[in-house]
Amino acid sequence: MHHNTTFALFSAALVGALMSSGAVPAHSQEIFCQPIECGTFRSLDDTHKSQLQDPFFRLVLAPRPDVRRLADIEALIMGTEGQRRFFVVSEEIKSSVQPASRRAVTDFVGKNGAFNLAADVFLSFSFNSTTFPEAPDLEVLAWDDVNGVYNFYKLDREGAPNQVWKLAATSRNVDTISPQQRAGTCLACHTSGVPVMKELRFPWNNWHSGQSRIDYLQQITPPERRWPVAANPHFTPSTFFFGEDFEKSISAAISRSNSRRFAQLIAKQTDGKLTVTDARRVLRPLFETTEVNLVSAGQQSGLHPLSGTAQSGPSQPIKIPNSFFLTSAVLGNAGVNEANEFQSVAIVQPGDYKALIENTGVQITTRPSGKIRGDTHFSWFTPEQGFVASNWIATLVENGVVSKAFVAAAAAADLETPIFSKERAMLLKVVPESFTAISGEQHPDTLTRAVIAALEATTPAPGTVSAEFLATLKATDPVAEVRLRVEKYKNRIEQRLGPNADAPTRVGELQRLFGVLIDRRKTLIEDPLFGNLIESEALLPMP
Numbered sequence: 344m345h346h347n348t349t350f351a352l353f354s355a356a357l358v359g360a361l362m363s364s365g366a367v368p369a370h371s372q373e374i375f376c377q378p379i380e381c382g383t384f385r386s387l388d389d390t391h392k393s394q395l396q397d398p399f400f401r402l403v404l405a406p407r408p409d410v411r412r413l414a415d416i417e418a419l420i421m422g423t424e425g426q427r428r429f430f431v432v433s434e435e436i437k438s439s440v441q442p443a444s445r446r447a448v449t450d451f452v453g454k455n456g457a458f459n460l461a462a463d464v465f466l467s468f469s470f471n472s473t474t475f476p477e478a479p480d481l482e483v484l485a486w487d488d489v490n491g492v493y494n495f496y497k498l499d500r501e502g503a504p505n506q507v508w509k510l511a512a513t514s515r516n517v518d519t520i521s522p523q524q525r526a527g528t529c530l531a532c533h534t535s536g537v538p539v540m541k542e543l544r545f546p547w548n549n550w551h552s553g554q555s556r557i558d559y560l561q562q563i564t565p566p567e568r569r570w571p572v573a574a575n576p577h578f579t580p581s582t583f584f585f586g587e588d589f590e591k592s593i594s595a596a597i598s599r600s601n602s603r604r605f606a607q608l609i610a611k612q613t614d615g616k617l618t619v620t621d622a623r624r625v626l627r628p629l630f631e632t633t634e635v636n637l638v639s640a641g642q643q644s645g646l647h648p649l650s651g652t653a654q655s656g657p658s659q660p661i662k663i664p665n666s667f668f669l670t671s672a673v674l675g676n677a678g679v680n681e682a683n684e685f686q687s688v689a690i691v692q693p694g695d696y697k698a699l700i701e702n703t704g705v706q707i708t709t710r711p712s713g714k715i716r717g718d719t720h721f722s723w724f725t726p727e728q729g730f731v732a733s734n735w736i737a738t739l740v741e742n743g744v745v746s747k748a749f750v751a752a753a754a755a756a757d758l759e760t761p762i763f764s765k766e767r768a769m770l771l772k773v774v775p776e777s778f779t780a781i782s783g784e785q786h787p788d789t790l791t792r793a794v795i796a797a798l799e800a801t802t803p804a805p806g807t808v809s810a811e812f813l814a815t816l817k818a819t820d821p822v823a824e825v826r827l828r829v830e831k832y833k834n835r836i837e838q839r840l841g842p843n844a845d846a847p848t849r850v851g852e853l854q855r856l857f858g859v860l861i862d863r864r865k866t867l868i869e870d871p872l873f874g875n876l877i878e879s880e881a882l883l884p885m886p
Contacts, residue, residue: 372408375509379520379528387510395510397494398458399485404496404508411478411498411506413468420464422455428584428592429577431551431560432542434881437720438649439559440711441472441570447577450592462486462596465538475575478506482529484538486596490515491603493536495529512536514600518624518633522871531875535634535731537600540593541876542586543636543730548721549882550586554641555720594730601735609744617744617780622790623771626745629673629736629753630771632762634729635873637882638664639721640686645693646700648717649709649881656697657722663689666727667860668836670754670761673728674829676737677751678822681829688837691853696722699857700884708880718884725860726867728762743782749791751825752815757808758828763866766808773797773809791816861886 374387381391392405403410403419410416417427430448448467451460463486468479480499487494493514498506512529514536525531533539546554558564560573562580577583608625610618619625627633640663645656665671665685674682691699706716718724739745757764775793787795795816803809818824838844839852864883867873877883 371505371507373507374404374408375507377509377511377528379512379524379530380510391510394490395487395494396489397463397485397487398455398460399464399483399496400494402455402458408508413466413477413479413481416466416481417449420451420455420460421453425451425453425455425460427451427577427582428588429582430584430586430589431557432549432586434549434879435649435709435711436549436551436557437555437647437651438709438711439568439570439651443710444469444471445560448589449577450589462592462599465596470572472570472572475572475577480506482511484533486599487513491607493533493538493600495533497529518627525872531872534872535597535600535729537597537731538593539876540586540589541637542639543590543593544638545587546639546641546721547586547590548637548639548719548724550589551583552586554587555643594734597731597734601731601738604735605738605742609742612779615782617742617782618777619744619780620777622777623774625739626774627771628732629739629745629750630774631768632728632732632764632873634731635726635762635867635876636729637724638666638727639719639724640664642722643720644696644700644718644722646697646718646722647720648707648712648715650720654717656700657693660693661691661696661722662686663691663723663856664725664727666761667723667725667856668761668832669758669829670728670733672730672733673736673750673754674825676733676740677747677754677825679751679754679826679829681826681833685833685836688833689840689856691723691840695850695853699853703857703861704886705861705884706886707882707884710879710881723860724883726762726863726873744780745790746784746786746788748786748821749788749794749816752812752821755815755825755828756812758832763863763870770809770812773801786819786821787816 376385376387376391378384399420403416407419410419421427428450431445432448433445435443436445446467446469448465450462450465453460465484467482468476470476481497483496485494485496495511495513497509497511500506517530517536520530530536542548542550546552551557551560559568559570560578562573562578608621610620612618640661642657642659642661645658646654648654663686665683668685668689669682671682700718704716705718706714708714736750740747740750753770756770757766760767773794778790778793780790781788795813798809798813801809803813815821815824839848864885868877868883
């Protein structure tokens, strides 16, 4: 939930001017609104306040706009029936060196009045190894079920003498906002306008989790190895939760947001047909990289320089994630189950992985140690297609907007480049501006016929991604066609990495794949939008 502050500093100057003039007293009851939401930086008027129907505004800011203490904020959210859940994440989480800071995220379960709090309110703030903040700067996301959006709030000083509350942004039409317009706002990191958990899936690299418990934050740890801050009640076992628990909360939040977005963008006619009036916007996640997550193999590298243990390498073979090779979630949902079988054959032996990391000289930059050679805690840490995108595509398939045949053909275009594919992104221009979907229509359906016609009109050159996409769409059974291609791809990986491969072939293929991994990390770092997710140089080991 952390983001750049360039744009926010402009707001800070205005807040500071108001405070210095006496217009905004300490612990002001004034709530401000950021320009990305209100056009100009100004006080939130009563009309705008009445439109905010999320539980955070209604339970906290509406009755207590002067509230600043975290304990008071949490109590207002929970009421008598709610429960707080506390999580910790850091790109340096394996280091117990003090002094240091960590980022906390809090969500809630249970009810408070009419509000079901599950996946409804998220708080984010920082703490240090010694002190838990009484009134931290806060970032808040809250689901507005009436309007079908997430509302973003901030509590901070931004150069002003006292903290003030701001409506920082909403997720309304977030996919139409350019990187330049997002700069310095919450939406710079929250690309899709939903809560962000970069390392969403197992094994939750960088999170306190069941796979990687952070001893120095657990109250059962002996005092000499425990950070002083762990005495705070947030760290009691009943409220200190694992990354896998937060994954469920984030996944539910994303699924709900996508369902509402579907209702907003797709019109259902009385005869059951579905009208898609802005087809390129709706289908964009199928062709372009609109969201990313980070995932790793389930095996520890044994080469993480912050782990406090000898860097002896992995203790078991490394299984490279399926999503490194192709858009496994999308293809699996389209009926190409073979897309989820790569990690069963893409296996790297411990000695080969240790040699790879050492020979490539990858390193991270950390606060306690500066630049230091080594790998992430869990191995083969890679960007992948974000769950926001794959869940959106699954929602389109489940509701009959697009067929599995069309999805399989699109996901197989530039098959071996699952994210950041410029070739696949160019195919979006052959999608019609609008179309009507008829659930259960036989292949080729209305959308497929329109795209085939548009592709044929361009006369794509043989061997291009466009020609490949066209051929797949024209196949009698595109899903079966893609399944064969994926099976062939998987067999090629197995032949080069499997037990029957000779040493030069295996080493050469491993070096090639690791080169692809480094290139993807570099692309992520340099991306004008997704690069905002990189909070420090400790996240992604690079040569």
